[in-house]
Amino acid sequence: xxxxxxxxxxxxxxxxxxxxxxxxxxxxxxxxxxxxxxxxxxxxxxxxxxxxxxxxxxxxxxxxxxxxxxxxxxxxxxxxxxxxxxxxxxxxxxxxxxxxxxxxxxxxxxxxxxxxxxxxxxxxxxxxxxxxxxxxxxxxxxxxxxxxxxxxxxxxxxxxxxxxxxxxxxxxxxxxxxxxxxxxxxxxxxxxxxxxxxxxxxxxxxxxxx
Numbered sequence: 001x002x003x004x005x006x007x008x009x010x011x012x013x014x015x016x017x018x019x020x021x022x023x024x025x026x027x028x029x030x031x032x033x034x035x036x037x038x039x040x041x042x043x044x045x046x047x048x049x050x051x052x053x054x055x056x057x058x059x060x061x062x063x064x065x066x067x068x069x070x071x072x073x074x075x076x077x078x079x080x081x082x083x084x085x086x087x088x089x090x091x092x093x094x095x096x097x098x099x100x101x102x103x104x105x106x107x108x109x110x111x112x113x114x115x116x117x118x119x120x121x122x123x124x125x126x127x128x129x130x131x132x133x134x135x136x137x138x139x140x141x142x143x144x145x146x147x148x149x150x151x152x153x154x155x156x157x158x159x160x161x162x163x164x165x166x167x168x169x170x171x172x173x174x175x176x177x178x179x180x181x182x183x184x185x186x187x188x189x190x191x192x193x194x195x196x197x198x199x200x201x202x203x204x205x206x207x208x209x210x
Contacts, residue, residue, distance in 0.1 A: 013038070064118070065090055068164060071116070071137045077175060089174055093164040098157035107154040111144025113165040120161030126153040133158065145171050 014020060024031045025048055069090050072078050078086065093116070098104055104115060107126060122134040131153060134140060144151050145168055166174075 068093065068116070068118070075116075075139060077139075077142055081174065085174065089166070089170070092170040093166055096163050096165055098161045098163065100157055100159050102157045102161075104155045104157060104161070104163065105141060105151050105153075107151050109151050111141065111149065111151055112168050114141045114145055114171045115139060115155075116164040116166075118162040118164060121158040122161060122163075123156045123158045124153050125156060142171075146175070 020035070021031050025046075069086055072086050072089060073081075073083075078089065081089065095118070098120070104122065105111075105113075116139045117134055117136055119136060122138070122140070124131045124134060124140070134155075140155055141151075143149070
């Protein structure tokens with residue numbers, strides 16, 4: 001109960017029921033922030049070994065999966081899912097490791113999985129030309145699954161990479177309720193629209209952002 005404040009580069013006030021120190025616990029390292037009580041405070045302190053034993057597994061993996069759950073909740077494809085649906089989605093993910101230069105998907109092959117990058121960099125190539133690079137918590141592979149078409153590009157591990165994959169069946173179950181909306185948005189990306197095709201309706205703002 002009570003309040004306390006973590007003093008560091010950024011001052012944060014913590015209230016009753018708030019946990020802190022997760023990052024240090026994750027790495028089994030000392031906390032770097034100074035924490036000062038602003039009022040009478042009662043704390044529950046748990047060490048690394050106790051938490052690992054209680055979780056009956058790797059604390060690092062558990063924290064990573066909680067992070068994945070949060071990331072998926074922010075992904076447009078899954079933003080309308082309930083918390084329970086996101087949890088089921090996380091349980092369906094398979095962790096895959098790739099060495100530098102390994103192809104993750106190849107242009108023209110059948111689309112079988114959706115991918116979420118946990119670590120590393122992925123190079124996206126089409127017809128031998130590099131289109132972009134993807135990094136941590138970027139995702140790819142949804143287009144082929146949604147539109148039921150072959151892979152439109154090749155994705156290569158630019159360095160050692162770890163990805164979470166979701167197979168076609170699980171992906172379809174998850175997005176089934178709003179599949180048509182997603183397909184429509186995907187198809188709009190294929191339209192060739194020029195300035196001549198557009199009409200000015202109103203000026204909604206002005207500024208020097210680009």
